Amino acid sequence: MVLRRLNCFVLAFSLTVVLTLPALGFSQTSAGKSGPAPAAAKKAAAKKPGGAAGAKGAPKAAPGKAKDEAIIHIIHEVSPEQVQATIEKLVSFGTRSTLSVNNPGAATSDKGIVAARNWIKAEFERYSAACGGCLEVKTDTFVLQPKSRIPQPTALQNVYAILRGTDPAQSKRIFLVTGHYDSRNSDNDNTTDPAPGANDDGSGTAVSLECARVLSKHRFPATIIFLTVSGEEQGLDGSTHFAKMAKAEGWQLEGVLNNDIVGGNRTPGDTLQNRSWVRVFSEGIPVAATEAEQRVIRAVGGENDSASRQIARYVADVNRTYDSFGKFTPKLIFRRDRYLRGGDHTAFNEQGFAAVRFTEYREDFNHQHQTPRVKNGVEYGDWPKFVDFEYVANVARLNAATLASLASAPSAPKAKLLTKELENDSKIEWDAVPGAVAYDILWRKTTDPDFLEENVTRFTDTKVDLQESKDNVIFGVRAVGAKGQRSLVMIPGPERGPVPAASPTPTPQADKK
Numbered sequence: 001m002v003l004r005r006l007n008c009f010v011l012a013f014s015l016t017v018v019l020t021l022p023a024l025g026f027s028q029t030s031a032g033k034s035g036p037a038p039a040a041a042k043k044a045a046a047k048k049p050g051g052a053a054g055a056k057g058a059p060k061a062a063p064g065k066a067k068d069e070a071i072i073h074i075i076h077e078v079s080p081e082q083v084q085a086t087i088e089k090l091v092s093f094g095t096r097s098t099l100s101v102n103n104p105g106a107a108t109s110d111k112g113i114v115a116a117r118n119w120i121k122a123e124f125e126r127y128s129a130a131c132g133g134c135l136e137v138k139t140d141t142f143v144l145q146p147k148s149r150i151p152q153p154t155a156l157q158n159v160y161a162i163l164r165g166t167d168p169a170q171s172k173r174i175f176l177v178t179g180h181y182d183s184r185n186s187d188n189d190n191t192t193d194p195a196p197g198a199n200d201d202g203s204g205t206a207v208s209l210e211c212a213r214v215l216s217k218h219r220f221p222a223t224i225i226f227l228t229v230s231g232e233e234q235g236l237d238g239s240t241h242f243a244k245m246a247k248a249e250g251w252q253l254e255g256v257l258n259n260d261i262v263g264g265n266r267t268p269g270d271t272l273q274n275r276s277w278v279r280v281f282s283e284g285i286p287v288a289a290t291e292a293e294q295r296v297i298r299a300v301g302g303e304n305d306s307a308s309r310q311i312a313r314y315v316a317d318v319n320r321t322y323d324s325f326g327k328f329t330p331k332l333i334f335r336r337d338r339y340l341r342g343g344d345h346t347a348f349n350e351q352g353f354a355a356v357r358f359t360e361y362r363e364d365f366n367h368q369h370q371t372p373r374v375k376n377g378v379e380y381g382d383w384p385k386f387v388d389f390e391y392v393a394n395v396a397r398l399n400a401a402t403l404a405s406l407a408s409a410p411s412a413p414k415a416k417l418l419t420k421e422l423e424n425d426s427k428i429e430w431d432a433v434p435g436a437v438a439y440d441i442l443w444r445k446t447t448d449p450d451f452l453e454e455n456v457t458r459f460t461d462t463k464v465d466l467q468e469s470k471d472n473v474i475f476g477v478r479a480v481g482a483k484g485q486r487s488l489v490m491i492p493g494p495e496r497g498p499v500p501a502a503s504p505t506p507t508p509q510a511d512k513k
Helices: 008-013 039-044 069-077 080-091 098-102 113-130 198-215 237-248 291-300 307-321 344-350 389-408
Strands: 135-144 154-163 173-180 223-229 252-259 277-282 329-333 355-360 373-375 378-380 415-417 426-430 436-445 456-459 463-466 473-481 491-494
Touching: 069 198, 069 389, 080 113, 080 198, 080 389, 098 113, 098 154, 113 135, 113 154, 113 198, 113 223, 135 237, 154 198, 154 237, 173 198, 173 237, 173 389, 198 223, 198 252, 198 355, 198 389, 223 237, 223 389, 237 344, 252 307, 252 344, 252 389, 277 307, 277 389, 291 491, 307 329, 307 355, 307 389, 344 355, 355 389, 426 473, 473 491
Parallel strands: 173 223, 173 252, 252 355, 277 329, 415 491
Antiparallel strands: 135 154, 154 223, 277 355, 373 378, 415 426, 426 463, 436 456, 436 473
């Protein structure tokens, strides 16, 4: 967790944020002529969203959520003991300061960040060997020149593993889970004293590794990347480099799950911690949107429907679908991040990618960015004894189930809301999606935070004419696969001119050395 020394008032009111319309959760489609539906069909339509004219066959209420037995198995495979072993191993490197790469003998030492990243790479390779080489283990290495918190040229390395999708048509779609493996103590430039980083962010690194261990035993149509980055504590440097690489190479990166400080702090005497909640932060108006795109967002009331927010809602939907989590549940926070703090998801947001952040419900700042010591009876330091390993395992379960659901589902349909005529009906059209057997139309009040299951109707056509006025509600469209897998929700954008040409979507390339 990088410390952002920003004025709280400025931070709260200066999120002039930006992203392309598809990443907003909206579709922008080309103008086309669409005549009114036949009067007889309109009469047959329901008087609330869900009834439709112009759809093939009678619309029907969406069936109950389908549970995937493979995902149930994945949830149960996550091991708190493995999570604990990972975090304790990371702490054993003494410090994982990004700057410790410049320490004398760092390349061969069993302490410091070089030893830590070598071990992470070996773990990915071990998981790959267990699945017959199913993981492509890679590194992304680069040199940062001196800047704030980087006093001299410093080599950084991101370590990641790719589980390629099995469907040639779907494998270009990528979902990613990440945590930062670097740590720090009270002094950014102190590269020798302990910086255990058990919670910040050994816990998030453990989530990435555990997801890789468990999900590598399964296969999915789309691609999943398990990432661990460095340089977070110096300014999101590792994730910024990786996100820029993904953008430059045209990756079809559809969702990023960032885990940072997910240890479920166990400070003795802390009665306010809630071990049943993990916060999921998501941006509203995207930080990468152009001024023109922001005008559209404001005009249609889409401030609460960015692509990142749809990822957050998807996490909550996965949690509701599977009862294997017990009382553990995500608490959606409709804000990009906490006050005075930032995280690696923001680096992806800034490059136009949908990304969210998982963080424990209540943090203890005596166990973050602190040189271990006892002062006035208070113990400082980010040690494993303050981490709840079962809590971290629950976070890993939710991440793994979300990744598996996303990578198994069809892609979200590109949808448009026809706004060329003054009329009270709502006409929605969308492109057919490969692998989809049906489509859900969802609606909610403009004041509601999420779509409710009772406000979902399923269709097999790719257009509907609803008698509910588009002025009064927010509509969403999602694709449904043959086994009930559901895509992310796409908010149909107003019909406004031609669609931009699709950009190439190559998949991750060789190591960046």
